[in-house]
Amino acid sequence: MTRPPVLGVDGAVKHYDGGGVVRALDGVSFELHAGELLGIMGPSGSGKSTLLLIAGLLEPPTAGEVRIGGQRVSWPGADLDGLREVRRRRIGFVFQKPNLIPFLNATENVALALEIDDVPPGPARRHAGGLLRALGLAHRASSLPARLSGGEQQRVAVARALANDPPLILADEPTAALDSVRGRQVIALFRRIADERGAGIAVVTHDPRALDLFDRTIELSDGKLVGASTGIGGLVLQRGLSEGDVERR
Amino acid sequence: MDARQPRRSGRGDWIVNLALRDIRFNAVRFLLTMAGVGLLVTAAIGMVGLYRGIIADALLIVRDIGADLWVVQGGRAGPFAEGSAVSATLDRRVEGVEGVAAVRRFVQFNQQFEAGGRSLRATVTGIDHPADDGGWLRLAQGRGLSAGHFEAVADESVGLAIDDVVRLGADDHRVVGLTRGMVDQMGDGLLFVTINDAQAIARRRTAEEVLLARAAGNRSGAATTSSVPQDSKIAAVLVALDSAADPAAVVAAIRRWGDVAVLSRDDQVDLLLNKRLWRLRVQILAFTSVLLAVMTIVVSLIVHTMTLEKLHQIALLKLIGARNGVVVSMIGQQAMLIGSGGFLAGVGIAHLVFPLFPRRVEMTVADLAALFATVLAIAGIAALFGISRAMRVHAREVLS
Known part of the structure; x- marks a missing residue:
């Protein structure tokens, strides 16, 4: 039997009222499978972040629905507050800013995601320590966020997203604040997580520097899905980008 | 990378104490906040203590001298409330x-x-x-x-x-x-x-x-x-009664003379508290009420400001699925710690300062307990303001 996709977005529409209806998303559908690294591309204002908010159960769609693990979880008028447990156990989030709690050290920041899920502190911190070690941050485990570099903070945020072993990870511009080397390291980390843990990972980005690491990309423009491509042998063919462009980058 | 999530316990009380961690992280600021609240508590202890001191001073002779009846000038309520x-x-x-x-x-x-x-x-x-x-x-x-x-x-x-x-x-x-x-x-x-x-x-x-x-x-x-x-x-003649005497009969016998008035010890206490010192008592209690209202506003503002500063973190907690109890607990514990820490600071300052005051400031255990309960209630009200604001935070605000 075929396993359902970890994330399914069907006909997602999002309208905002603000002196006239703004169509942030206009009938976007896509699926994300276990072990798949998906890039969501598009210029600013194309609806990428709105799509992530809807997929992450942080905004209900105006029309359409969201399925996680084959289960319909969000639809117009859905009670998002009641979906906290789904977010807690089935989705990991990574953002442009690491959003670490400043008064908790790296281990505690990661363990927090487990402790709010009723995991006792001892096992939670051991697990957090293991994740930080796996991400090359063992030596920074007891450092407060203010003492970590931007790249280290982002890796701690990734470790926190992984803490609950969620089948779905959503990342919004996670490399925007990093230089090209560290940005690629973060996408490579997602690649590794997808391969080793089998998580489905959707990364919103307009940074083409690591496109070769994605399995697939979709492109949004003015709230509509305008393109999709599949990675072939580390080379991404995408509308609007020539192969030469990709090689140069 | 292949580590799997440890088992859940099914209990909800494991979470790291966010309130204490935040306090430890901002220790100096919290200590200064507690000291500020402590000074307000000191002022409240002072007002209540001054009130108690005035009462104690006024009743000192009436209570200590050991008279059952006071025979005073006729038509007067002397010698404390009126001349006699x-x-x-x-x-x-x-x-x-x-x-x-x-x-x-x-x-x-x-x-x-x-x-x-x-x-x-x-x-x-x-x-x-x-x-x-x-x-x-x-x-x-x-x-x-x-x-x-x-x-x-x-x-x-x-x-x-x-x-x-x-x-x-x-x-x-x-x-x-x-x-x-x-x-x-x-x-x-x-x-x-x-x-x-x-x-x-x-x-x-x-x-x-x-x-x-x-x-x-x-x-x-x-x-x-x-x-x-x-x-x-x-001014007066103080009377000690026989243990077998009927006080009412003695009072009636003396009153029949017509040129004197007879007051019991309770009458004297009532005259002092409810006639002579009534306005002063009401004044002090009114000031104490104003002070407690000011303390409520100040502590509420402190807790509300602390909550506003943590909105991003609260949004993050909601984003990663924290229950409302986690946020409520963090704000509530901090408010209670500010309240109880401020109370302890206030009591400490009061014990240092009030003995130097020219008038008696009497601090009773009952009054301190009542004030502690009041301070906790104030902290509770302040926490409600903060929690009310925190509950309006959406998880998506973490992106802002």
Whole structure:
């Protein structure tokens, strides 16, 4: 039997009222499978972040629905507050800013995601320590966020997203604040997580520097899905980008 | 990378104490906040303590002197709520009433005098020596009165020392004992002398006054309605009843004379608290209420500001699926810690500062417990404001 996709977005529409209806998303559908690294591309204002908010159960769609693990979880008028447990156990989030709690050290920041899920502190911190070690941050485990570099903070945020072993990870511009080397390291980390843990990972980005690491990309423009491509042998063919462009980058 | 999530316990009380971690992270700021709240608590303790102190001072004589009944000037409620002057021989009449076990004469008046080049002030209180052995005085040093004349026992607050000699009226009095915490309702220290000496001090007149009084055909010059005890007058006669006596029958018997009024100890307490000191009590309680309202506003603002500063973190907690209880607990615990820490700081400051105040500030365990409960209630109200704001935070705000 075929396993359902970890994330399914069907006909997602999002309208905002603000002196006239703004169509942030206009009938976007896509699926994300276990072990798949998906890039969501598009210029600013194309609806990428709105799509992530809807997929992450942080905004209900105006029309359409969201399925996680084959289960319909969000639809117009859905009670998002009641979906906290789904977010807690089935989705990991990574953002442009690491959003670490400043008064908790790296281990505690990661363990927090487990402790709010009723995991006792001892096992939670051991697990957090293991994740930080796996991400090359063992030596920074007891450092407060203010003492970590931007790249280290982002890796701690990734470790926190992984803490609950969620089948779905959503990342919004996670490399925007990093230089090209560290940005690629973060996408490579997602690649590794997808391969080793089998998580489905959707990364919103307009940074083409690591496109070769994605399995697939979709492109949004003015709230509509305008393109999709599949990675072939580390080379991404995408509308609007020539192969030469990709090689140069 | 292949580590899997550890098992959940099914219990919800594991979470790291975010409130304490935040406090530890911002320790100096929290200590300053607690100190600020502590000063407000100190002020509240001071207001309540001042109120209690005034009550204690006002009732000190009534409670300590051990009289069941006070026989005072007719038509008056003396000697504390109103002036009272009765014949110095009234005690003999009262002594003959059935049910009366013992009587003492009582007189009290304010006096300014010079001692050691200083201008001092005291409330002279006559002790009916030897009928009254002064055993009820709160002696801190020295002894009570043992001679019939020219000895004095002063409260420490008057500013005299043992063996000081002070001129009161026309005579010198040697201080033989010092009491502690014995002042009148205005805070003037009590100075005890024998009642005969007290009458002599009160009788002191200038030569011109004596001449004028003689010219008026009134040898004593006393005015029966004066609030100041006059020649051959005392303020009241204190009555101790037989254990088997019917107080109502004794009161009725004395009242039938018509020229005196009889007040029980409870009557005196009621007169002091609900007549003489009523406005002062209401004033102090009103100020205390204002102070508590200010404290509520200040603590609420502090907690609300702290919540506003953490909105991003609260949004993050909601994003990663934290239950509302986690956020409520963080804000509530911080508010309670500020409240209880501020209370402890306030009590500490109060114990350091108030003994230096000129008037008694009485801190009772019951009042402190009530104030602690009030401070916790205020912290609870403040937490509700903060929690109300936190509950309006959406998880998506973490992206802002």
